[in-house]
Amino acid sequence: MSDIVTAAAPAARTGLPWGRWWNQLRAVVRLELRKGFRRSFGLLLLALAPISIVVLRMIVPHGVQDPSSVEGATQFYSGLYQAFFMRIVIFLACVSIFGNLIRRETLDRSLHYYFLSPVRRELLVVAKYLTGLIVSFGLFGVATVFSFLLAYLPHQPEAVSRFFFHGPGLEHLASYLLVTFLACVGYGAVFLFFGFFFKSPALPALAVFGLEGINFLLPPLLKKVSVIHYLQSLCPVQMSEGPIAILADAPAPWVSVLGLLTLAVVLIAVSAWKIRHMEITYDEA
Amino acid sequence: MNAGKLSTGDRQVTFENVSKFYGDVLGVNRVNLSIPPGITGLVGPNGSGKTTLMNLMVGLIRPSRGRVSVFGLGPDDPEGLFRLVGYAAQYDSFPPGLNGYQFVESYLRVHGFSAKESEALAWKAIERVGLTEAAGRKVAGYSKGMRQRIRLAQALSHEPSVLVLDEPLNGLDPMARAEAIALFRELADGGLHVIVSSHILHEVDLISDQVVLIHGGYIVAEGDIGDVRDEMEEDHPVQVLVRCDRPSLLASRVFEADHVVEARILEDGQGLLVRTRDADSFHLALNRIVLENGLAVDGVAPADSDVNAVYQYLIGSNGEKQ
Numbered sequence: 001m002s003d004i005v006t007a008a009a010p011a012a013r014t015g016l017p018w019g020r021w022w023n024q025l026r027a028v029v030r031l032e033l034r035k036g037f038r039r040s041f042g043l044l045l046l047a048l049a050p051i052s053i054v055v056l057r058m059i060v061p062h063g064v065q066d067p068s069s070v071e072g073a074t075q076f077y078s079g080l081y082q083a084f085f086m087r088i089v090i091f092l093a094c095v096s097i098f099g100n101l102i103r104r105e106t107l108d109r110s111l112h113y114y115f116l117s118p119v120r121r122e123l124l125v126v127a128k129y130l131t132g133l134i135v136s137f138g139l140f141g142v143a144t145v146f147s148f149l150l151a152y153l154p155h156q157p158e159a160v161s162r163f164f165f166h167g168p169g170l171e172h173l174a175s176y177l178l179v180t181f182l183a184c185v186g187y188g189a190v191f192l193f194f195g196f197f198f199k200s201p202a203l204p205a206l207a208v209f210g211l212e213g214i215n216f217l218l219p220p221l222l223k224k225v226s227v228i229h230y231l232q233s234l235c236p237v238q239m240s241e242g243p244i245a246i247l248a249d250a251p252a253p254w255v256s257v258l259g260l261l262t263l264a265v266v267l268i269a270v271s272a273w274k275i276r277h278m279e280i281t282y283d284e285a
Numbered sequence: 286m287n288a289g290k291l292s293t294g295d296r297q298v299t300f301e302n303v304s305k306f307y308g309d310v311l312g313v314n315r316v317n318l319s320i321p322p323g324i325t326g327l328v329g330p331n332g333s334g335k336t337t338l339m340n341l342m343v344g345l346i347r348p349s350r351g352r353v354s355v356f357g358l359g360p361d362d363p364e365g366l367f368r369l370v371g372y373a374a375q376y377d378s379f380p381p382g383l384n385g386y387q388f389v390e391s392y393l394r395v396h397g398f399s400a401k402e403s404e405a406l407a408w409k410a411i412e413r414v415g416l417t418e419a420a421g422r423k424v425a426g427y428s429k430g431m432r433q434r435i436r437l438a439q440a441l442s443h444e445p446s447v448l449v450l451d452e453p454l455n456g457l458d459p460m461a462r463a464e465a466i467a468l469f470r471e472l473a474d475g476g477l478h479v480i481v482s483s484h485i486l487h488e489v490d491l492i493s494d495q496v497v498l499i500h501g502g503y504i505v506a507e508g509d510i511g512d513v514r515d516e517m518e519e520d521h522p523v524q525v526l527v528r529c530d531r532p533s534l535l536a537s538r539v540f541e542a543d544h545v546v547e548a549r550i551l552e553d554g555q556g557l558l559v560r561t562r563d564a565d566s567f568h569l570a571l572n573r574i575v576l577e578n579g580l581a582v583d584g585v586a587p588a589d590s591d592v593n594a595v596y597q598y599l600i601g602s603n604g605e606k607q
Binding site: 280 | 307340343344345346347363364365366367368370371372374376378379380381382383387391392394395396397399439
């Protein structure tokens, strides 16, 4: 049995820290994907929801007003994306995915297995966040592409071809994908953070949902502390917010992208600080 | 950090004046311990602070006061600490959806082992706990004993130098229990620190090289159980059972010694129960009496030197430290 002591230095430990951290990060992501998102029917239903609405528009009588023009599809998709997909679908998915990254393991009492591994807890937070991003953007990025393409399907092929290959079609698609990604980045970081600081992330999530919902009524200064304000500004087609909306200048695209990325980095850093001082006391969960 | 390069003095698990409070509730208080290699039994009733001590050891909880270190490493250095330490916690819970092999292998990958190393180490650990055939089945379908064994496999899979096991024999059938005890002994003989908690005193007595007796969050005794018992001779005279053919004669002779406080002939008339404040002197005197009087002695055995008796003496009937 003497090999037990001397075997305490496997090859994996002798590499540079960045190499080892990369391997550990991949291992955590692999394990999280394996155990956390096996039967996520709820998430699948959420991803299918906008696609279903687009399909409904295709099959209901007079759903498509003028098949010869893609303008109707552009307006329809813009409304669908900003009012439903971005505000509700991605929001709820991020609550479910990121809010439970730590919470779920506290409830099923399996978080200690990570805490008993020679892995930096900060790295654990980053790996979990990345897992959430992979799942959320993987699912809702695909849903964005499908729903966007399906929205133009009922229209005349010549008009659609012109829109995509000689017009702004692909640019719109790229913008929506960017917004989906940044929504996952921003909301993901917010709900990961909530998972550390609230026993149940549902209540703070509801508060954020309310604030994001009435964003158009908020004064310009308060708009700046919401995620939706920056996401909306990146959408390729701006929607009217109604006659009672309080108007504010849309931030520049680089400000929106940088702002959301900065928000995510700050919240992840605070979460990492929190997990470093976290104790395993499941009885209080 | 290579544990093999450390001197014996560095290869200790130490608690320096450690206290842990959960709000106003005492977990453990003013613990000073130094745990050497071998099997150390952590003994105490439920709620005495055993799990708190173990969780402090591995950093799952932090001390309110004092310092805990394993081979000089503290919980703020998880990358160093958990290469040396394996912990099978008492929580009977597992990540969902994994089979036994995936459970062990996945966390080896998190340790930083390559896929090939992880596979080899996982199978080795699973084989050691006798779960090879069940490794492909979901852990959720395991019996309690199997879950206990797969947790043990996971704890020892990275071949740690310190193995901390919280109530590891719970839920095991007698055969598995014997195998687990043999495995602990094998690991300890290989130079490991095996720290085992139990509330079943005779179980710990059987397997431990040294014991730590804990009650109400306080360490009431530690060390080799025989040494602990010897230190208590003044307040709690040692009981020795002597099986012989003429117990009356033996009783009259042993009473000549000052250290003998009681000698009681057994109901079957085939032996004597002696209480003495100096066991070593008694055994010398016994040899002399037997030779001088030609007594036929069938056996001499301590009657209250096990952990159970020691614990009862230390704690007292009212459960307070004496």
